[in-house]
Amino acid sequence: MGVRVEIRSGALSPWEELAGHEQAKTKLKGRIGAAGVFVGTMRDFNEASDVTAMHLEHYPGMTETHLQRICAEAGERWELLDTLVVHRVGDLLPAEPIVLVAVWSEHRKDAFEACRFIMEDLKSKAPFWKKETLTDGSTRWVEKNTAGY
């Protein structure tokens, strides 16, 4: 099973990313029956405040290792053909994609469940931290992520 994990400080266009990633996977042509995809995007509103910008910090080294491990664990629990995780760091603006998780498999159950598993683990354990800038220019660290189940 292929796994690609990328921490990116530049822009992320999830649909272009997926088109390019799939095009390179010529060996999987005809074998894939299902793709499960999640895209997390920056909203302009969070916890009763308007948000104008965001800074995303990570722990270089640990973040990549942790994401690789999540994907490997998903590959043990489900029948997967390929997995892609791309996560932004640095400065973001509202409406910009933050994270892309995509999983390819023969059958849809594996794609749905593995995609959600990876995303929930990423949200609860991968070392990323968000700092929001509000309309008045003040900044605040996001204190915790919401539960996904």
Next chain:
Amino acid sequence: MGVRVEIRSGALSPWEELAGHEQAKTKLKGRIGAAGVFVGTMRDFNEASDVTAMHLEHYPGMTETHLQRICAEAGERWELLDTLVVHRVGDLLPAEPIVLVAVWSEHRKDAFEACRFIMEDLKSKAPFWKKETLTDGSTRWVEKNTAGY
């Protein structure tokens, strides 16, 4: 909440479709926090046989109505901002996408659950039928879909 359902006899490029669909949704910019997407693709192998082509039949009128109803029901059960379902009919070749289901919401739980709900209902109730062509040129109707949970 927006809903777009399309039965299409021409080609489906899911990632281009999603890019175009999102671009037109300027009113949702900054409000979307999550997109849950599923793509079902034709495999070249099914039930111990090599498959070389597929014909997809539907019930014009009922299929569209049923898919619209599934999407409306998902919109009642979860907090959704937008929903897109595109399904191929007619002649398909291996590796061609058959179906695209995409759901946009503020929070990831809604996107994940509504996307899977729509897909499972589509698989078990939407009036589509697949006829496969095998390597020796013979054809067979697919008898039933596999369970998704």
Next chain:
Amino acid sequence: MTVDVKFFASLREQVGCEGASVEIGEVATAADVWLAAAGGKPMPPNVLVAVNMEYTDPNREVKSGDEVAFFPPVTGG
């Protein structure tokens, strides 16, 4: 009364008919429509029935002008 009947997919091939306008007595169920339209073939147990594009069961009474459709288990997606 007259009802419109449609058969889809493998059922269309088995019955040898895509659609027909069927003349039937004033009180009739979807199952009666099958008998009148399918040339005496018994209805297979897994057949799905829709009246006016809504799923229903074979014992549902039909009205004049209804569209009554029969089809095998669906296999889309």
Next chain:
Amino acid sequence: MTVDVKFFASLREQVGCEGASVEIGEVATAADVWLAAAGGKPMPPNVLVAVNMEYTDPNREVKSGDEVAFFPPVTGG
């Protein structure tokens, strides 16, 4: 022995330090490293601890050369 210490996000701002090389006794836990590195500030209860980029608990013993990281609850995705 010497260990490398790192602080991230809001914790880095609270402690006022991104990273440091800390001299500590031969037998020490991650919690001891915190005390030596955080200038006497008590460790907040929700702080996460990683040694050599693996999650662990504050009572884990550290070895010379270990990288000991402290950070608040994660908020990615």
